[in-house]
Amino acid sequence: MMSSLDDLLRQQARDEATSATTLARVKAELAQPRHSWRRDALRLVVAWWAMACGLTTVLLLTGNTSPDLVLSRLASVAPLMVLGGLGGYFAIAPGGQRWRGALVVAFALAMLAIVVTRGAGHPSAQPEWVCTLSHLSLGAGPLGVAMLGLRRTAPNVMRSMVAGLAIGTVGAIAGEVGCDQGWQHVMVFHLVPWAALTAVAVLVSRRMKRWSYAP
Amino acid sequence: MVTPTDELLMERFCRGDEASFDALYFRLAPQVKGFLTHMVRDRALAEDLVQTTFLSLVRSRDRYQIGSTVASWVFAIAANAARDALRHQRLKVEVSDDSQVDHGIEVPMGDPGLRTELEAAFAQLPPPQREAVLLHKVHGLTFEQIATALGTTSAAARIRAHRGYERLRALLSHLES
Numbered sequence: 369m370m371s372s373l374d375d376l377l378r379q380q381a382r383d384e385a386t387s388a389t390t391l392a393r394v395k396a397e398l399a400q401p402r403h404s405w406r407r408d409a410l411r412l413v414v415a416w417w418a419m420a421c422g423l424t425t426v427l428l429l430t431g432n433t434s435p436d437l438v439l440s441r442l443a444s445v446a447p448l449m450v451l452g453g454l455g456g457y458f459a460i461a462p463g464g465q466r467w468r469g470a471l472v473v474a475f476a477l478a479m480l481a482i483v484v485t486r487g488a489g490h491p492s493a494q495p496e497w498v499c500t501l502s503h504l505s506l507g508a509g510p511l512g513v514a515m516l517g518l519r520r521t522a523p524n525v526m527r528s529m530v531a532g533l534a535i536g537t538v539g540a541i542a543g544e545v546g547c548d549q550g551w552q553h554v555m556v557f558h559l560v561p562w563a564a565l566t567a568v569a570v571l572v573s574r575r576m577k578r579w580s581y582a583p
Numbered sequence: 584m585v586t587p588t589d590e591l592l593m594e595r596f597c598r599g600d601e602a603s604f605d606a607l608y609f610r611l612a613p614q615v616k617g618f619l620t621h622m623v624r625d626r627a628l629a630e631d632l633v634q635t636t637f638l639s640l641v642r643s644r645d646r647y648q649i650g651s652t653v654a655s656w657v658f659a660i661a662a663n664a665a666r667d668a669l670r671h672q673r674l675k676v677e678v679s680d681d682s683q684v685d686h687g688i689e690v691p692m693g694d695p696g697l698r699t700e701l702e703a704a705f706a707q708l709p710p711p712q713r714e715a716v717l718l719h720k721v722h723g724l725t726f727e728q729i730a731t732a733l734g735t736t737s738a739a740a741r742i743r744a745h746r747g748y749e750r751l752r753a754l755l756s757h758l759e760s
Contacts, residue, residue, distance in 0.1 A: 382630070387612065390634045391605065397641045398601060404645050462646040465734060520643065522663035524734070581635065581663040582643030583656070583734055 408517035409460040412531075415513045416456050419506060419538045420449065427546045441544045444482050448537045448544070451478055455534025456510075459527055460517045462583060468526040475533040479559055482540060489550030496557050499547055503539030503561035510535045511569060518573045522581045525570060532569030536562035589653035597644050608637055611654065614722055615661050621717050622665040624706055632668060636661045655724065655731040662714050662733060669710065697758070704754040712747030719744045 427433040438445075451474055458467045514531040521527060543558040587595075587603075589610065595603035615636055619629040639660045640647075647656055705713060714733060718724045724732065729740040 383616075386630045386633065387608070390612075390637055391608065393634065393638060394604065394608075394641050395601075397638060402645070403642060405643070406645075462648065521646075522660070523667055578639075578667065580639040580643040581660045581667065582639050582646045583659045583663065 403520065405460055405462060405517075405520065408520060409457045412460060412510065412513050412517055412534075413453050413456040416452050416510045416534060416538060417449075419510060420452065420541045423506065423538070423542050424545050427542070433546045437548060438545045444485055445541055445544050447478060447481075448541050451475060452534050452537035452541075455530050455537070456514075459514060459531035459534060460521070462521075465526060468530045471530050472526065472533065475530075475537075478537075478540075479562065482544065483551050483555050483559070486551040486554050489553065490548045492547070492549050496549070496553055499543055499549075499553070499557040500561045502542055502546075503536070503558060504565065506539045506542055507535045507561075507565040510538060511565065511572075514569065515572055515576065519576055519578060520580050520582075522578065522583050523574055524583070525574075528570040528573035529566055531573070532566030533562075535569060536565045539565070590650065593644075593647060593653045594649055597647060597649070604641070607653070611657055612637070614654075615657060618658060618717055618722060619661055619665055621705065621721070622662070622710065622713065623668060628668060628672075632661065632664050635664045639664065652728050652731065654722075655728040658718060658722070658724070658732040659734065666710065700755065700758065704751050707754060708747050708750055712743050712750060715740055715743035716747035716751070 424433075424438065428435065428438065451471070454467075455471055455475070458464050458471055511532075514535055518528060518531060540558060540562055543554065547553070547558070549557075587606070589607060592603040592607045592610075596607065612633060616629060616633045619632045619636070620626060623629050623632065636657065640657060643660075647653075705716075708716065711733070715729055718729045718732060719726070726737045726740045726744070729744070730737040733740060733743075735743075
């Protein structure tokens, strides 16, 4: 009986100590500037948008693409721009699990569409892996921004997948406006790095230490 | 005087009233601690996770959607934190001797033997089923609220809980005879 009473008193003291520590940490947290998920989402969408638009401009200015080619690919670039923006937003936004599911399907359709609509294409003087390397390096910056945003949410595979797919659209847009090779090239040298970036986003996001576990 | 609801306290806290957080904490912390203790089966880890849960609530208060059930949202945070902690500790738990694990069982009430058997059976449930049974039976959440907490549909939450009950029944069948 005595031991049970001791246990209860010890437990009560522990509970009080835990409460005091938690409340002290909360007070310290409240003194910090208030965080906003909207700012994280905006940061990701802007980083993504700036990369896609900046890259197209650079390719045009350096003569690596022509206005005619860009205009002829507008039908595939415009949906990628919209999907990339939506993906960036829904990767960070609370709720929206159904939207994320729909976006994964939309990204898969977009991948299929850029292969199907490419046709035979024209051979290039550059090695084919240049496209893969560009794809991966273009995704590195937005991937870092996305991981910062995802760190503030609970681990969620769909969320990380949508972030990875959205990041991959930057390279896909570069591939659309800067590469005129055939559909076989697109399927291997454009889609594989896109899928690889998505896998990296999922794996890194799963393993990183979270700042918050809110859904 | 009418006691403010959890939702009202959360709304006030989101608007900057720090005292509302204290009230919410003292109201929800015991339930969250009970849930986490059953989930991770380690009292010290559960206490750390209670802190993580409420820190996440504070840090991500702008992610709370005004009007939604606060308990479901807080249990969702707690379940996410527990799953992540379990994932990181899986290796450690696999190699440790189960008899040395602090099950975090409170002082036994009623038949201690029966309670120990129940706890052992509970520990054998897969985490998704354990979460659903705990939230439904112990914390009294509806399947809609459990669905919100676990990020799934109401039907899936019902199925998880049903499978959990079936498994518990099978594990404890020797007690019936």
